Amino acid sequence: MNENKDVRLDYSATGRNREVILDVLKEALPNSGAVLEVASGSGQHITYFAQQIPQLKWQPSDTDAAARASIDAWRNEMGVTDAVLNPIDLDASVDIWSLGHIKDLNAIMSINMIHISAWEACLGLLKNASRVLPAGGVLYLYGPFKVGGLHIAPSNAEFDLSLQSQNPSWGVRNLDDVAEEALKQNFQLMKTIRMPANNFSVIFHKKD
Numbered sequence: 001m002n003e004n005k006d007v008r009l010d011y012s013a014t015g016r017n018r019e020v021i022l023d024v025l026k027e028a029l030p031n032s033g034a035v036l037e038v039a040s041g042s043g044q045h046i047t048y049f050a051q052q053i054p055q056l057k058w059q060p061s062d063t064d065a066a067a068r069a070s071i072d073a074w075r076n077e078m079g080v081t082d083a084v085l086n087p088i089d090l091d092a093s094v095d096i097w098s099l100g101h102i103k104d105l106n107a108i109m110s111i112n113m114i115h116i117s118a119w120e121a122c123l124g125l126l127k128n129a130s131r132v133l134p135a136g137g138v139l140y141l142y143g144p145f146k147v148g149g150l151h152i153a154p155s156n157a158e159f160d161l162s163l164q165s166q167n168p169s170w171g172v173r174n175l176d177d178v179a180e181e182a183l184k185q186n187f188q189l190m191k192t193i194r195m196p197a198n199n200f201s202v203i204f205h206k207k208d
Contacts, residue, residue: 008077009042009070013112017196018048021111021142024193024201025049028140033106034059036099036132038092038125039113043071050083058083059102061090092117093124099132107138114178115143115160118169123181130185130206139187139204142195145175153198175202 029035032055037046040060050058058080060071071087090097092113099105108129114122129139144156151157156172163170179189179202187204195201 006073007066007069008073009044009067011042011044014042014044014048017142017199018045020195021045021201022049022052024195024203025109025140026053028107028138028191028201028203029053029056030106030136030138031055033057033104034102035107035109036102036105037061038090038108038110039063039117040071040087041067041112043067043074043087045111046071047074047078047080047084050080051078054080054083056083057085057103059085059099059105060087062087063089063091065089091124092121092128094128095124097128097132105132105137106134107140108133109140109142111142113143114141115163115172116170119173122173122178126178126182126185126187130187133206135206135208137206139182139206141178141200141202141204143199144172145178145200145202146172147175149174149176156198175200178202 034057036059038061040046040062043060046058046060062068068087075081075084160172182204186207188207190205191203193201
């Protein structure tokens with residue numbers, strides 16, 4: 001067994017979109033406290049953001065053990081083991097998250113998750129985020145969305161069909177539906193930002 005095997009996952013899309021997402025996060029995130037990322041995947045995003053916004057603490061999570069190993073490897077590779085906490089196993093759809101170890105949790109982000117999971121994962125994300133974030137806390141979502149029930153580009157419609165062919169519970173979500181469910185959980189939609197490759201940044205604030 002090769003103990004030096006590189007377990008880092010490397011997704012090209014992360015390299016393409018991390019800088020434009022960072023620009024939004026610099027404006028959207030609070031100036032202090034901790035940020036939880038739900039479904040961190042490879043860990044490339046969160047470790048890059050931690051390099052660029054070092055005043056925040058960053059908590060990665062993923063249900064997949066290979067992803068958690070990748071996140072840990074990227075933490076070491078990027079030299080951010082102080083800023084990025086050990087990845088945790090967190091399922092967005094479970095009723096109650098155990099996050100007592102995170103001090104001053106002020107923001108939650110989820111990038112490219114809710115369309116590659118069941119709708120229950122989105123609902124669980126909103127419910128739990130409302131439970132653990134303080135008033136004024138930030139919830140940031142990134143990915144493709146329908147607007148008014150319609151795809152914003154033919155490529156998104158094709159992508160949606162591809163997702164549903166892989167798993168009928170997956171699919172590009174309607175932004176209006178997400179915002180409506182978020183409002184039920186005491187989140188106000190603050191801003192939507194059109195991003196490259198027909199994606200959106202969606203920023204919610206927890207109401208008082």
